Amino acid sequence: MSIIINEDTRIIIQGITGKQGTYHAKKMLEYGVKIVAGITPGKGGTEVHGIPVYDTVREAASHHSIDFSIIMVPAPFVLGAAVEAIENKIPTVLILTEHVPVHDTMYIKNLAEKNGVRVIGPNTMGIIAPGKTKAGVMPVFLYGNGGKVAIVSRSGTLCHESASNLTFRGIGVSMVMGIGGDPIIGTSFVDALKLLKDDPETEAVVLIGEIGGSREEAAAEYLETVDFGKKVFAFIAGRYAPPGKKMGHAGAIIDKGVGTAAAKLEKLAKAGVTVAGSIEDLIQKVEDWYNAKYPGELKKFA
Amino acid sequence: MYLYEYQAKKVVGEAGIPIPINRLALNPEEAKKAVEEINKPSAVKAQVRAGGRGKAGLIKLVETPQEAYSSAQEIFGKVHHGETVEKVLVEEKLDVAKELYVSVILDTYQAKPLVLISAEGGVDIEEVAAKNPEAIIKVPIDPLEKLVLEHRWLEAWGKAGLEGKVLTQAANITGKLLDLFYKIDAFTVEINPLVITKDGKVIAADSKVIVDDSSLYRHPELHDFKDLSTNPFEARAREIGVSYVPISDEGYIGIIAGGAGLSMATMDAVFEYGGVPAAFIDLGGGITEEGMAESLKLMLKTEGMKGIIINVFGGINNCEIMARGVERVYREGKPQIPIVVKMRGHSQDEGWAILQKLDIPIIKYGTTDEAIKLLLSKVENGKEGLQ
Numbered sequence: 001m002s003i004i005i006n007e008d009t010r011i012i013i014q015g016i017t018g019k020q021g022t023y024h025a026k027k028m029l030e031y032g033v034k035i036v037a038g039i040t041p042g043k044g045g046t047e048v049h050g051i052p053v054y055d056t057v058r059e060a061a062s063h064h065s066i067d068f069s070i071i072m073v074p075a076p077f078v079l080g081a082a083v084e085a086i087e088n089k090i091p092t093v094l095i096l097t098e099h100v101p102v103h104d105t106m107y108i109k110n111l112a113e114k115n116g117v118r119v120i121g122p123n124t125m126g127i128i129a130p131g132k133t134k135a136g137v138m139p140v141f142l143y144g145n146g147g148k149v150a151i152v153s154r155s156g157t158l159c160h161e162s163a164s165n166l167t168f169r170g171i172g173v174s175m176v177m178g179i180g181g182d183p184i185i186g187t188s189f190v191d192a193l194k195l196l197k198d199d200p201e202t203e204a205v206v207l208i209g210e211i212g213g214s215r216e217e218a219a220a221e222y223l224e225t226v227d228f229g230k231k232v233f234a235f236i237a238g239r240y241a242p243p244g245k246k247m248g249h250a251g252a253i254i255d256k257g258v259g260t261a262a263a264k265l266e267k268l269a270k271a272g273v274t275v276a277g278s279i280e281d282l283i284q285k286v287e288d289w290y291n292a293k294y295p296g297e298l299k300k301f302a
Numbered sequence: 303m304y305l306y307e308y309q310a311k312k313v314v315g316e317a318g319i320p321i322p323i324n325r326l327a328l329n330p331e332e333a334k335k336a337v338e339e340i341n342k343p344s345a346v347k348a349q350v351r352a353g354g355r356g357k358a359g360l361i362k363l364v365e366t367p368q369e370a371y372s373s374a375q376e377i378f379g380k381v382h383h384g385e386t387v388e389k390v391l392v393e394e395k396l397d398v399a400k401e402l403y404v405s406v407i408l409d410t411y412q413a414k415p416l417v418l419i420s421a422e423g424g425v426d427i428e429e430v431a432a433k434n435p436e437a438i439i440k441v442p443i444d445p446l447e448k449l450v451l452e453h454r455w456l457e458a459w460g461k462a463g464l465e466g467k468v469l470t471q472a473a474n475i476t477g478k479l480l481d482l483f484y485k486i487d488a489f490t491v492e493i494n495p496l497v498i499t500k501d502g503k504v505i506a507a508d509s510k511v512i513v514d515d516s517s518l519y520r521h522p523e524l525h526d527f528k529d530l531s532t533n534p535f536e537a538r539a540r541e542i543g544v545s546y547v548p549i550s551d552e553g554y555i556g557i558i559a560g561g562a563g564l565s566m567a568t569m570d571a572v573f574e575y576g577g578v579p580a581a582f583i584d585l586g587g588g589i590t591e592e593g594m595a596e597s598l599k600l601m602l603k604t605e606g607m608k609g610i611i612i613n614v615f616g617g618i619n620n621c622e623i624m625a626r627g628v629e630r631v632y633r634e635g636k637p638q639i640p641i642v643v644k645m646r647g648h649s650q651d652e653g654w655a656i657l658q659k660l661d662i663p664i665i666k667y668g669t670t671d672e673a674i675k676l677l678l679s680k681v682e683n684g685k686e687g688l689q
Contacts, residue, residue: 156618157617160647161615240570
């Protein structure tokens with residue numbers, strides 16, 4: 001049993017008839033994901049790769065049991081799609097779309113909390129329980145077939161980078177989640193850590209943060225207050241970022257010395273987290289830990 | 303998007319909040335004319351984004367139109383934190399009795415608007431927060447609550463010590479500021495100072511507005527304010543649909559990566575192994591063959607470029623499409639500097655095959671660090687990279 005998703009999770013895709021929706025629906029089907037329906041207003045009654053398409057979530061929900069929705073509609077339509085999923089009490093709503101207006105995310109997050117719905121994202125690559133299922137755009141062959149290390153990251157491509165390099169060295173991952181790179185996100189590092197604390201499949205957690213904001217600091221504070229009981233590693237991208245400069249469209253920025261990589265790493269280290277200076281260093285540190293815990297088990301390939 | 307003072311004042315004024323009488327001037331002659339029209343002692347204020355204008359001599363108090371002309375002459379063309387003064391705001395000087403503070407900020411951690419009110423205005427609010435936190439009254443707002451009524455602001459400003467007509471004016475302004483925050487999809491709307499004049503009027507003397515770039519598509523009224531960067535590379539990148547981030551003027555390594563996190567991690571690795579990045583391009587999601595080709599061309603055009611790392615994944619993007627973009631550039635003329643590609647993910651075999659035909663070194667497995675080390679060794683060996 002993985003956290004948030006597993007092989008039984010029944011998924012719908014809002015925006016399934018779009019270019020990205022169609023492509024990734026196919027990739028997910030190939031991975032054995034249980035996609036029960038797709039939603040596109042005006043395309044009700046059609047099919048995508050044999051998946052029935054409905055005009056509304058309500059209609060889909062009247063024909064299928066739904067555990068999870070993936071939202072892949074263009075940014076201006078995310079608010080409507082998410083509110084629709086929340087109103088229909090879909091337990092988990094994952095927003096892949098980037099460039100969602102932040103006020104829309106603010107509304108979605110507050111409405112979801114009021115309705116007991118979990119939101120992941122926006123601007124995320126999704127979540128994968130390798131070997132079981134996935135809800136997202138990650139290339140599955142870079143994620144292996146399961147293991148003991150969980151990865152939680154603001155950046156999707158850094159999920160691909162760290163998961164692939166761990167699996168290339170024979171270290172399997174239990175689940176990988178992109179929490180999203182936007183200023184407001186549904187599920188935070190702390191939320192993920194709380195779930196992973198009680199996940200029997202996960203023995204170590206890799207946190208991949210970025211400069212800006214205070215979510216990594218909050219994770220450090222959480223880890224200081226609980227007996228987490230599992231090994232935690234962390235890497236923060238952007239330690240050489242020039243202050244005051246917006247780093248790409250997702251907009252990580254160091255303002256007035258707040259949110260620097262150094263400050264985040266210091267807080268995490270103080271909370272007992274093993275911090276890494278680079279991706280290579282991160283992978284090496286996880287490998288060292290694994291070798292110490294399971295001597296002789298790793299067989300390298302690639 | 304960070305608005306200039308004159309733009310921020312315009313939106314604040316249009317929201318029904320009293321602002322000083324002002325005129326925007328593009329040259330000293332217009333500044334002179336502005337003071338003639340205002341017909342009062344005025345301030346001539348350089349329109350630049352960085353703070354510390356007063357100390358830098360970029361705000362001048364003037365009594366006459368002629369003084370405005372000579373002050374403006376001094377200010378125009380000055381460079382403040384890399385930005386040249388091209389506009390000044392000429393504004394009536396207020397008779398200040400007291401300075402207050404009010405803002406609505408987006409508390410991204412709580413996912414709620416937060417209204418901040420203080421009787422101690424005119425200074426950096428973060429200093430007030432550090433020295434005297436009780437002086438700031440915080441009112442969190444539930445974004446699901448559409449109707450926020452005036453009594454809340456009366457209560458808050460009452461606590462801050464206001465009374466009478468000044469209290470009702472400040473409360474009214476606060477309500478309008480929250481409305482404005484929602485209306486323009488703001489990250490921050492701040493009035494500092496909110497001035498009480500000697501004749502008992504409450505006026506927004508200075509304001510700061512930051513708007514969410516992702517929302518600009520639904521704000522045609524803000525399009526004139528769009529941050530038209532003077533850097534032609536950033537401007538071209540915007541046309542292509544990617545982000546170009548200059549890193550160092552002394553840089554000579556170009557980075558093309560997918561996503562802000564990987565872009566930054568690649569930048570870190572270049573520094574870590576002794577190189578200096580000039581810029582990175584974050585491709586974002588959904589990159590096309592043409593977008594990839596144009597991004598590579600843009601990076602090749604960057605001054606001082608000696609080597610380029612393309613560090614991408616086929617996730618939301620596709621390896622074959624990205625490789626075809628690179629191929630398109632090579633067909634038009636083989637780049638004369640070393641390029642290293644680290645690429646894996648969706649359609650990786652197709653992508654690798656295209657790059658192999660072009661004799662581009664590919665890091666198929668391995669980390670970003672390995673790709674950077676390879677690129678830097680090629681750059682150092684100079685000629686080898688030209689093979």
